[in-house]
Amino acid sequence: MDPASSAGLPQGDHRAPSGSSAAARAPGVRAASPALLSINTATVRAQWTMPQIVDALQRHGIRGIAPWRDQVARDGLMDTARRIRDAQLDVTCYCRGGMFTATDPAGLRAARDDNRRAVDEALALGARCLVLVVGGLPKDSRGAPASKDLAGARGMVRDGIGALLDYARPAGMPLAIEPLHPMFAAERACVNTLAQANDLCDELAPGDGPALGVVVDVYHVWWDPCLEREIARAGAAQRLLDYHICDWLVPTTDMLNDRGMMGDGVIELPRIRGWMEAAGYRGAHEVEIFSERWWKVPGDDVLATCKARHAAA
């Protein structure tokens, strides 16, 4: 069975060759353990509700799930938490808190309150961590940038994470800063490298790795010449809280919703996983794919493809 063709995915002329064979040859890196596969619910958000996703993961023998807040809210937090518990799924993270930047004190307070609710929800779901997408430049009421002060935005992010940590740490919910690709610096997250996230952790929670850490999402960091070093640094400080996988397509036709399935792009996934493992990471490999293409594929085919591709990723 060829999961890609069974899924009916169009094979573009200019896509990179499948990474499966290259991946299998990666020196010193074993096949990924199927037990570590987790599915971020955004990957099948267009196809299924939360109850359907939970059922589908059981059907496919996948043991990890990473729910998004809006999807959880649609079907109810307590109902979702019960379904996940009954299915004995591992909640590898909860997506997401963050968006700490704002133009005024009222906006900052609203962000603080919303983040505390996200921590409460993550606790109710039994999530291993709450992912933080920290926010970009402050926005006006229409969603347009209201400031160009990138350094100021980064200061708000530092303060916001620091304040949330005071709430999340005693509650026992680890916070995981997710550096986003630099192309999202203005609109989504002004933490754009793993080094920057590690610096924030060192500043805000020195010596307290499990309380504040990072998510390594290959889509955002694969290009970084310092990636291996910064993964090792995060690992040494016990800060590697989650690992997200997908692929970078060539060409990428949409900055937000054209992420690739593992093997369809140019990211050396086995190499990066090797760096994670060398840094002591033993957690989940969470598939998070925002893709107008994959959202059109039947959910069962998406999951079958995720399983097949994960083995070589």
Added chain:
Amino acid sequence: MDPASSAGLPQGDHRAPSGSSAAARAPGVRAASPALLSINTATVRAQWTMPQIVDALQRHGIRGIAPWRDQVARDGLMDTARRIRDAQLDVTCYCRGGMFTATDPAGLRAARDDNRRAVDEALALGARCLVLVVGGLPKDSRGAPASKDLAGARGMVRDGIGALLDYARPAGMPLAIEPLHPMFAAERACVNTLAQANDLCDELAPGDGPALGVVVDVYHVWWDPCLEREIARAGAAQRLLDYHICDWLVPTTDMLNDRGMMGDGVIELPRIRGWMEAAGYRGAHEVEIFSERWWKVPGDDVLATCKARHAAA
């Protein structure tokens, strides 16, 4: 006169507010000197031939030009060189050499030969430096990525620059490495931060700043949390060879050809210029805008807008 409206540029709903007023308030940074304005010929490539561009720059009193190879080739190297000399324009850089990565020795040799020709052309034009866009992952004959080995590509780039330096240094043509935005890592350039470019300079030409340096293009590096530090580092080593300006639009609708006019996006141009000046840079401010929108605007309106916006950039 409002240069933007005279140019008939559509004003999108979600574009950032004009930066002119904010720019004027930037502390400790004076207005940009009109004498330093240079126009990269890509900015008006859809409107004009090289002779027309040279004439237009004289008409507008703009003293700097940065030609692209394909535009020069269309009208002839020697003819272009003569026109530029007669117009007494300052050739602030020549675009571009690079593309050092290839799948086989023949491809590497072809790149080497082509880069030597680019050095020769830059000398004929009297350019201050040859810009290097170093290339991404090696491509197959159809232009698709033929490898995922990013570290290997970076090694080819290092070797390629080193070899070209042996040719360019005795000829007296400085090479300027241009780090490109990480979103171009696969397709155009696997040097993606100024730190990485500085590291290459230190490795290949220690203590020889003028022979090998960097181009700081705000579009590619504005997001970098280490930007101020790395500009200072390059300046201290006499490696700041050129400065490119434009703006990052929100939203950006096309990764390649949706760059903004200064003031229409979110880049704090006066702040970055201040870092350049503090690092000792006294060279040109070169406007390089790849934009399907601006390519539809009459060239004289584009240049008038560049002049007006440059004053506050």
